[in-house]
Amino acid sequence: MRINLEPVGIIKKAGKCSEVLIYSEFEQLIKNIVSKMSKNEEAGRNLLIIHKNKLNNDIHQVQITKTNLIDWAGNILRVGKIDANDDSVIDVRLE
Template identity: 80%
Template sequence: MRINLEPVGIIKKAGKCSEVLIYSEFEQLIKNIATRLGNSDPAEQSLLIVHRNKDNKDIHQVQVTKTNIIDRVGNILKVGKIDANDDSVIDVRLNE
């Protein structure tokens, strides 16, 4: 079964890290994450990122990657390296 989902952002490689750009129409997603982080150090938190699976041989359409937050600037989350580039982001959640 194939499901069509609207992406909320995109993953970009940025040197030894990755950046998750959340589209402006989904800004509430970033606000929710920032609220839940509160005053804690973002580097102590991990994220679960649901994104498009780039492996065409795999029957799964999506992949879930756990990574650490390095920094947040506006609607860009700088995270640990993810094996993805230009992949659509479907969802981002704090790993609690």
């Protein structure tokens, strides 16, 4: 069974880390995450990134990657390295 999911962002490689660009119409997602954290626990906080599986021959359409939040600016989350590039982001959750 195939499910069509609407992406909320995209993953981009950025040197030794990755960046999750959240589309402007879904910026509330970042606001919800930030509101659940205090200022002293921002860096190093674990996130779950749910994204499209880049392996076409895999039966699973999505992949869940656990990573740490380095920082964010506007609608860009800088996170630890994710083995994904140009993958569509479906959701971002605090662990």
